[in-house]
Structure formats: structure tokens, C-alpha cells
Amino acid sequence: GRQLQHDHDHERRRRRRRREGQGQGQGHRARGSAVSFTEGEKVLAYHGPLLYEAKVQKTENREDEWRYFVHYLGWNKNWDEWVASDRLLKLTEENVRKQLELKNQSGDKTVRTGGRSAQHNPKGSNVDAKADKEDTKGLVKGKKRKNQLGVEEKERRSSESLLMSQFPVTLKKQLVDDWEFVTQLGKLVKLPRSPTVDGILTKYLEYRVKKDNKISDSCAEVTKGLRCYFDKALPAMLLYKKEQKQYKEEIKGDVSPSTVYGAEHLLRLFVKLPELLSSVNMEEDALNKLQQKLLDILKFLQKNQAHFFLSAYDGDSKGADGAKGK
Amino acid sequence: AVRAVAGAGAAFISVLPSKEEQSQVELELRLLQALEFYPPSKLKGIHRHFILYGLMEYLRKSLDRQFSADEVLQLLDRFFNLEMLKPDDDEKDNFGQTEEFALPDNFFKKED
Numbered sequence: 001g002r003q004l005q006h007d008h009d010h011e012r013r014r015r016r017r018r019r020e021g022q023g024q025g026q027g028h029r030a031r032g033s034a035v036s037f038t039e040g041e042k043v044l045a046y047h048g049p050l051l052y053e054a055k056v057q058k059t060e061n062r063e064d065e066w067r068y069f070v071h072y073l074g075w076n077k078n079w080d081e082w083v084a085s086d087r088l089l090k091l092t093e094e095n096v097r098k099q100l101e102l103k104n105q106s107g108d109k110t111v112r113t114g115g116r117s118a119q120h121n122p123k124g125s126n127v128d129a130k131a132d133k134e135d136t137k138g139l140v141k142g143k144k145r146k147n148q149l150g151v152e153e154k155e156r157r158s159s160e161s162l163l164m165s166q167f168p169v170t171l172k173k174q175l176v177d178d179w180e181f182v183t184q185l186g187k188l189v190k191l192p193r194s195p196t197v198d199g200i201l202t203k204y205l206e207y208r209v210k211k212d213n214k215i216s217d218s219c220a221e222v223t224k225g226l227r228c229y230f231d232k233a234l235p236a237m238l239l240y241k242k243e244q245k246q247y248k249e250e251i252k253g254d255v256s257p258s259t260v261y262g263a264e265h266l267l268r269l270f271v272k273l274p275e276l277l278s279s280v281n282m283e284e285d286a287l288n289k290l291q292q293k294l295l296d297i298l299k300f301l302q303k304n305q306a307h308f309f310l311s312a313y314d315g316d317s318k319g320a321d322g323a324k325g326k
Numbered sequence: 327a328v329r330a331v332a333g334a335g336a337a338f339i340s341v342l343p344s345k346e347e348q349s350q351v352e353l354e355l356r357l358l359q360a361l362e363f364y365p366p367s368k369l370k371g372i373h374r375h376f377i378l379y380g381l382m383e384y385l386r387k388s389l390d391r392q393f394s395a396d397e398v399l400q401l402l403d404r405f406f407n408l409e410m411l412k413p414d415d416d417e418k419d420n421f422g423q424t425e426e427f428a429l430p431d432n433f434f435k436k437e438d
Contacts, residue, residue, distance in 0.1 A: 076428045164430070172433050179429055217394045218382055225375030232372050236421040268427055280376045283363050286383040290376070 035085055037068055044089040044099055045070050047079075051089065051099040074183045074240075161274035162291040168302045171267060174309060178264055181313040182240045188315030189243075191250045193262025197230050200263060200308060204300050222293050229276055230258045230269050238268045246315070263301060263308035270298060353389065357401050360384040366406050372421075 037043055037056050045054040057080065058069040068088060071080045089095040181187040195203065201223040208219050230238075234257040235247055250260055257265075273294065282290065301308060364380045378395055381402075385393045402408060 074428065076431060079431075175429055176433055217392075218379055221375050221379045221382065221395050225373075225379065228372055228375055232421055235424065237425045238427050241426050271427075271429065276373075277376065280368070280373050280380065281363060282376070282380050283384065285387065286380050289383060290379065 036066060037088055042091045044091055044095050045083060046087045050102050074179060163273060163294050166295055168298055170305060171298060171302055175267055182242055186316065187313035188246050189264050189310060189313050190315045192260045195308060196260060196262055197258040197266045198227065200266060201227055204297055207300060227258050231256045233269060233272060234261060234265060237272055238265055264310065356385055356388045366402060
């Protein structure tokens with residue numbers, strides 16, 4: 001935390017120095033080593049001591065200084081921010097090597113085992129880098145609120161939600177592995193899946209009927225609702241960019257995603273539920289009851305984790321994206 | 327229905343609805359109250375199952391008995407022509423633009 005605060009102060013001082021040295025020449029190239037980046041360009045961006053793959057969303061020239069609005073790939077939009085060119089590097093092999101170097105340097109200090117599987121070593125530094133990001137989030141929170149109300153609101157709802165606070169830990173890990181497979185290792189879930197989302201929800205109802213010795217209408221309505229959400233939400237908000245191509249190839253015409261995709265993507269829907277349900281404006285009591293039901297479904301998924309989820313993704317997203325992993 | 331209630335030494339007539347009528351009125355009242363939270367217009371959009379769930383829960387809580395989805399729909403049918411309902415525009419807000427999936431940061435934090 002403290003290291004990052006130092007970096008931020010350092011940066012602010014650096015920027016002030018730059019502004020003071022203004023008027024030396026026209027255009028951004030006049031600033032000595034300042035490099036330019038274009039909208040849509042993939043870059044490496046410093047956040048604290050490490051480099052992250054990012055994408056330039058917008059560019060702006062203010063007082064003869066170029067600034068870039070970047071989105072960190074694989075990270076929540078809440079982290080998007082304006083940076084000066086001194087925070088960015090071109091996405092070249094040389095710079096990617098530098099990224100790895102930095103990661104390894106900090107890696108020794110921050111790799112902790114205890115409880116987590118030691119399978120994916122890069123994850124060690126990632127986890128802590130993300131923890132660092134958590135610190136800076138606190139620092140810059142005030143600033144972010146000004147510009148990103150919509151996203152902030154979504155974040156708030158998600159963080160306050162009962163569902164999210166009691167999300168089973170093994171399923172959280174499942175989602176992190178899922179993220180790693182797709183976004184870092186360029187893998188894809190092989191489609192069609194079995195069981196499908198449709199199959200899983202049906203199995204859940206059967207399980208409930210057996211347990212309660214009756215058919216619960218409210219349970220049935222909830223699973224119908226989830227199926228409905230899934231079919232609409234999958235292409236709109238449940239896919240990583242690298243999965244778009246596969247989606248277009250697998251889902252043609254009238255095919256419902258809930259009959260093709262499986263547990264991996266169903267789990268992602270649960271992450272989006274607080275946001276989706278906010279449109280329903282449910283009464284507090286009913287919402288609590290609903291969240292209990294949703295948690296019950298998650299526990300059902302957890303119980304059947306070995307059956308429902310893939311432990312490894314075989315598919316390959318080569319060609320979907322230029323830069324692939326590290 | 328009118329019932330005559332005889333009290334000690336005096337007879338007076340009061341107009342009281344029958345139990346059935348009373349419960350029917352209360353049911354309709356509760357339903358209309360529920361619609362404040364769960365507008366019928368949302369019964370055609372993607373959220374319809376959760377809207378229905380909300381209605382079922384509201385009625386269950388206020389009238390202390392279970393309601394099936396069909397029962398609630400039948401009740402609503404008395405007041406609204408459900409066929410004619412147009413889906414709400416809020417579908418556009420949720421699904422208009424494609425947005426890449428992203429995990430909340432706290433998923434990556436090390437659990438104790």
C-alpha cells in the first residue's frame with residue numbers, strides 16, 4: 001500500500017514537472033521520449049510497480065499533453081483511468097519481457113501458498129497485485145465517483161448483495177480459474193457442454209422436489225427466471241472478448257444459449273445477478289428470500305462441482321486475438 | 327350479506343360482508359398494493375419470472391398462505407388484459423450494448 005502511495009505521489013510530481021516545462025514545442029513528440037498511442041491500441045500500462053495489458057479507449061490532448069483513457073484487460077471497468085504517456089509502453093515482445101521481469105521481481109516477495117493450489121504460479125503475483133489494486137482503490141475512490149456513477153452503482157449493489165457476500169469460496173476459485181484459462185491462457189470451453197444450463201436447472205428442481213417432498217412454485221419460477229436471464233445475458237455480458245468468435249459460430253438462428261453452454265457460464269451469470277435484479281426493484285423481504293434461494297442453487301453447483309464443471313479447457317482461441325497470454 | 331346481530335337487550339343490524347367476500351376484497355386490495363412494487367408492464371420482459379416471484383411472495387406474506395404462479399396470473403387477469411401488455415423498455419438498458427464479462431476484484435483476493 002505504501003509503495004503505491006509513493007508511486008502516485010511521484011507520478012503527480014512528475015506530471016507537474018511536465019506541465020511546467022510546457023511550451024517547448026508543438027505536438028506531443030516534443031516531449032523527448034514521449035510516445036504516442038492511438039484509440040483502440042493495446043498497450044502495457046503501469047499500475048504501481050507492475051505492467052498490465054490494457055487498451056486505450058480514448059485519447060485527449062490537453063495543454064499540449066497527450067492523455068489516454070485506458071481499460072485494464074480482464075479487470076472491472078471501475079479501474080479505467082486517464083494516464084499520461086509515461087505510464088504506458090507499446091505492446092512489443094521486449095516490453096512483454098519487461099512485464100514478466102517485473103512480475104518475477106515482485107513475485108518472490110509476494111508468493112504465498114497456504115490453502116491455494118500451487119498450480120498456477122503466475123497467479124501468485126497476480127493475486128497480490130490485485131490486492132495492491134484494492135489498496136489504491138481506497139485512495140482514488142473519491143476521484144472515481146465523479147465520473148463513473150453508473151458503474152459505481154453497479155459495484156455498490158454487487159458488493160452489498162447478500163448473494164455476493166456468501167458466494168461459496170470454491171466457486172469463486174472456479175471463476176478465477178475460468179478467467180485464467182480464457183483470458184490469460186487463450187483457452188476456450190469446448191461446446192456444446194453437458195450438462196447444459198438447462199439441464200442443470202432442471203436437475204436442481206428435481207433435487208428440491210426430492211428434498212421437500214413437494215413441488216415449490218416459487219423455486220420453479222426462479223429457475224425459469226434464471227434460464228430467461230441466461231439466454232439474454234450470455235452474448236450481452238457473460239462472455240470474455242476471446243469467446244465472441246466461438247459464440248457466433250456455435251449459436252446460430254434460434255438456438256438458446258442455455259441449451260449449449262454449461263456450468264462455467266451459468267456461474268458467471270450469478271456474478272451479474274445483483275445488477276440484473278436491481279431492475280426488478282424487489283421488496284427487501286422478497287429479495288432476501290430470493291437470495292437465499294439463489295445461494296441454495298450455488299451450493300447445489302458446489303456439491304456437484306466435479307460433475308458440472310470442466311477441470312481444464314481444451315479449446316483454443318488462437319486467431320481470435322493478436323496478443324496471447326504471457 | 328346482511329346479518330342481524332343480537333346484543334343483550336337490544337337488536338341491531340350491521341352490514342358485514344361474508345367471510346368469502348371479505349377475503350376476496352382483501353385479496354384484490356393486496357394485489358393492487360403489490361403492483362406498486364411489481365408493475366404489470368414488467369410481466370412481459372426478461373424480468374417477468376422474478377416479478378411474478380415478487381408478487382407471489384407479497385401475497386403469501388400479507389395473506390399468510392401459499393400462492394401458485396397460475397393463481398397470481400389469474401388474479402391479474404381480472405384487472406389487466408395480460409395479452410395486450412407491451413414489454414417494458416428497460417430491456418434496452420440491460421442488453422443494448424455488449425459488455426465484456428469481468429470478475430469483481432475481491433474474487434482475486436486471497437481468502438483466509
